[in-house]
Amino acid sequence: MGSDTWALPALRRTGSTVVCDRPAGGLAAVRLVGAAAGPAGDAPAWEALGAELRVSPGEVAFEVPAARLEEAVRLLAPPDPEDSTLSPRHAARSRLLARLRGSWQAGTLVVVGEVGDFSGQRAERLLKLCGPALPPGPAGPVAVEAAPLALPWEGALQAHVAIGYRVPGREDHVAWAALTVACRVLGEGLFTRLNRVLREELGRTYGFTASLDPGPGGAVLLVQGAVGDEKATKLALGILRETASHGVGAEECERAVTACLDGAWSRFESAAGLADELASLAAAGLPPEWLSGHLEALGRLDASTVSEVLGKHLVTPVVVTAGRPSIRSYPRW
Amino acid sequence: MPRELVLANGLRVLVVERPGTGLVAVDLRYRAGSRHEPRGRTGLAHLTEHLMFAPGHMTELEGLGAVYDADTWFEHTAYHTLVRPQHLERVLRLEAARMRESPRRLGAQREVVRAEVLQRVFAFPYGTHLPHLLPLCHPFGHTPAGIEEDLDAITLRDCVAFHRNWYVPGNAVLAVVGDVPTATAIELAALAFTPVPPGRTELIAPELPGRYVTGEAPPRLTVPEPQPLPAVYQAFRLPPEGGAEIEAADLALRVLAAGEGSRLHRRLAEEGAQSVEVDVHRFAVASSLAIVKVHAAPGSDLAAMERAVTDEIAELAAGGFRAGELARAKAMATRAALERVETVGGLAAELTLEAVQTGEAGRALTAARRIAAVTEPAALAAVWRLGAPAGVLTYLPKES
Numbered sequence: 001m002g003s004d005t006w007a008l009p010a011l012r013r014t015g016s017t018v019v020c021d022r023p024a025g026g027l028a029a030v031r032l033v034g035a036a037a038g039p040a041g042d043a044p045a046w047e048a049l050g051a052e053l054r055v056s057p058g059e060v061a062f063e064v065p066a067a068r069l070e071e072a073v074r075l076l077a078p079p080d081p082e083d084s085t086l087s088p089r090h091a092a093r094s095r096l097l098a099r100l101r102g103s104w105q106a107g108t109l110v111v112v113g114e115v116g117d118f119s120g121q122r123a124e125r126l127l128k129l130c131g132p133a134l135p136p137g138p139a140g141p142v143a144v145e146a147a148p149l150a151l152p153w154e155g156a157l158q159a160h161v162a163i164g165y166r167v168p169g170r171e172d173h174v175a176w177a178a179l180t181v182a183c184r185v186l187g188e189g190l191f192t193r194l195n196r197v198l199r200e201e202l203g204r205t206y207g208f209t210a211s212l213d214p215g216p217g218g219a220v221l222l223v224q225g226a227v228g229d230e231k232a233t234k235l236a237l238g239i240l241r242e243t244a245s246h247g248v249g250a251e252e253c254e255r256a257v258t259a260c261l262d263g264a265w266s267r268f269e270s271a272a273g274l275a276d277e278l279a280s281l282a283a284a285g286l287p288p289e290w291l292s293g294h295l296e297a298l299g300r301l302d303a304s305t306v307s308e309v310l311g312k313h314l315v316t317p318v319v320v321t322a323g324r325p326s327i328r329s330y331p332r333w
Numbered sequence: 334m335p336r337e338l339v340l341a342n343g344l345r346v347l348v349v350e351r352p353g354t355g356l357v358a359v360d361l362r363y364r365a366g367s368r369h370e371p372r373g374r375t376g377l378a379h380l381t382e383h384l385m386f387a388p389g390h391m392t393e394l395e396g397l398g399a400v401y402d403a404d405t406w407f408e409h410t411a412y413h414t415l416v417r418p419q420h421l422e423r424v425l426r427l428e429a430a431r432m433r434e435s436p437r438r439l440g441a442q443r444e445v446v447r448a449e450v451l452q453r454v455f456a457f458p459y460g461t462h463l464p465h466l467l468p469l470c471h472p473f474g475h476t477p478a479g480i481e482e483d484l485d486a487i488t489l490r491d492c493v494a495f496h497r498n499w500y501v502p503g504n505a506v507l508a509v510v511g512d513v514p515t516a517t518a519i520e521l522a523a524l525a526f527t528p529v530p531p532g533r534t535e536l537i538a539p540e541l542p543g544r545y546v547t548g549e550a551p552p553r554l555t556v557p558e559p560q561p562l563p564a565v566y567q568a569f570r571l572p573p574e575g576g577a578e579i580e581a582a583d584l585a586l587r588v589l590a591a592g593e594g595s596r597l598h599r600r601l602a603e604e605g606a607q608s609v610e611v612d613v614h615r616f617a618v619a620s621s622l623a624i625v626k627v628h629a630a631p632g633s634d635l636a637a638m639e640r641a642v643t644d645e646i647a648e649l650a651a652g653g654f655r656a657g658e659l660a661r662a663k664a665m666a667t668r669a670a671l672e673r674v675e676t677v678g679g680l681a682a683e684l685t686l687e688a689v690q691t692g693e694a695g696r697a698l699t700a701a702r703r704i705a706a707v708t709e710p711a712a713l714a715a716v717w718r719l720g721a722p723a724g725v726l727t728y729l730p731k732e733s
Contacts, residue, residue, distance in 0.1 A: 025675035044594030050664030155559030203444025262398030
């Protein structure tokens with residue numbers, strides 16, 4: 001049976017690639033992040049390899065049968081062959097520019113799965129990667145608008161409420177670990193604080209979730225759910241206020257820490273799960289070892305630290321509701 | 334292949350060892366879904382599923398760091414739990430208690446189910462297509478969401494009776510997959526479930542309310558709903574799950590309508606149709622349907638788009654596959670098959686699904702091989718069998 005704590009598996013790394021060879025049921029998960037992740041060719045060519053491409057700003061992602069991995073990575077290569085004989089002078093210049101302001105050649109390729117002897121160096125040359133993905137610059141100052149925002153949504157049958165708090169980013173290991181535990185306490189199960197009351201006792205929602213959304217210059221602790229009326233939103237805000245002001249108990253904290261540490265096994269079980277995490281770190285300019293530091297920080301947490309972080313950062317909620325503020329009637333089915 | 338045994342009370346147990354994963358998945362699936370609901374009690378299977386999450390048990394599961402979930406479908410209801418291996422015994426005992434103990438109170442779950450149906454069916458783009466199509470052209474007649482009037486009428490006594498009738502060992506399949514030695518998993522499963530009494534042994538599903546409509550003109554329904562775009566959904570009958578023909582049919586449908594390399598996508602794009610999305614969904618039950626979906630730009634000629642589907646089927650049947658078409662479909666299907674069983678939870682769910690749908694749990698591990706074995710003539714024969722649609726649903730967007 002497995003060891004107690006999930007550990008970062010062995011990685012093969014070059015300046016711009018992170019490769020993890022591990023069992024994945026015959027699959028490989030690939031992520032290209034940063035400026036290099038531009039348009040990725042025509043969909044039918046990817047479909048012919050069995051890959052379903054997902055392209056979002058700054059990231060190209062897909063899973064593919066491991067036997068087709070080399071072909072798939074070749075499809076990612078930029079089409080311009082002109083600079084294949086790049087001189088050292090041009091290489092130095094282009095790498096410098098990439099580092100200073102990011103050119104299309106800067107990016108990180110993450111490959112996780114049954115990759116065999118897949119070579120990061122060869123991929124780096126093929127994709128013309130000249131530097132890792134550049135971390136996003138610091139966010140500009142944003143004044144938090146505390147007044148709730150209601151987005152009318154014609155035809156909405158429920159009100160979708162999002163409640164957010166600005167919180168520190170992943171650079172602060174202790175705060176991030178405490179906030180991770182806070183999400184677990186608030187909304188990652190039927191009997192967590194929000195769902196125990198709003199779902200199980202009152203039946204006012206199918207469920208609330210709580211998660212951390214990292215971004216430039218910090219992160220957002222995001223609480224979301226679909227509700228029938230404003231009262232449910234007020235109840236949710238009340239539970240959040242109560243959590244911020246009174247913190248968490250020792251037993252509750254210990255259970256949440258255990259769940260978070262054990263949860264790493266399932267979160268990173270699939271090739272895609274681990275690739276997503278490594279790509280997210282690469283996009284933020286953080287090394288894979290950040291994960292080990294995070295798990296260590298989780299293991300050291302106690303209730304007073306979590307309570308202190310919550311009291312400090314869950315101060316001003318921003319509330320956005322899309323739909324109708326109050327659903328008094330809806331078409332019966 | 335999974336190690337299989339049947340306990341004295343009739344529970345079928347499947348075990349697959351996956352060392353090094355640090356996890357174990359427990360999947361318990363009952364042959365009890367919306368098709369087993371009595372008349373006037375649609376939605377009963379789903380509401381019963383909700384009631385089986387006893388607060389004390391779930392609090393304990395969350396304390397173990399378990400990830401858990403359940404789903405109710407037409408022919409079965411499944412409970413999925415993922416946990417660290419040292420907690421396997423406790424999880425199995427909690428599952429056995431769920432099988433043994435009837436629900437005790439409705440609590441707020443009727444309202445939770447109402448909120449779930451609104452969120453996942455009626456507030457989701459085109460989430461209403463199965464509730465529309467089932468009464469139109471499938472013997473099941475209704476979906477697990479049921480009819481709201483019925484949901485309001487369900488009593489705790491109904492739920493207790495449903496549990497007593499269907500949540501019995503002989504009507505269930507248990508899979509344990511993960512980082513636990515096979516012998517240990519079998520021993521723990523036997524310890525937990527052997528004390529559960531066999532319950533009813535003759536299980537007779539109620540008569541189905543509907544039937545397949547046959548004939549030249551498929552039944553049609555046009556619904557004005559606040560959906561993002563106009564759309565045409567065409568349902569086609571498929572061969573039964575588990576037979577030799579279903580993989581061939583799946584590949585034929587992928588050639589026809591899955592992805593941007595599909596015939597339909599290319600045809601509609603070449604005809605200049607804007608903002609068109611084509612997709613196919615296999616709705617897998619004993620009487621399966623494939624639903625070919627075309628989402629059209631506002632103002633599009635929906636009748637022409639509907640014709641494009643039947644024309645492409647006819648052309649494919651007459652002319653056969655073009656170079657690379659079947660290989661593309663096989664590559665897509667293979668990746669999807671590998672993804673379904675990559676994780677211990679995925680494999681456990683596939684094992685119980687195959688066991689209740691086809692009787693052959695081992696099929697969960699051979700999908701990629703079966704896809705590779707499909708020949709071009711077999712896939713072409715599947716195109717021929719698609720024939721005319723069994724039902725056509727048209728969405729005309731409207732402002733609410």
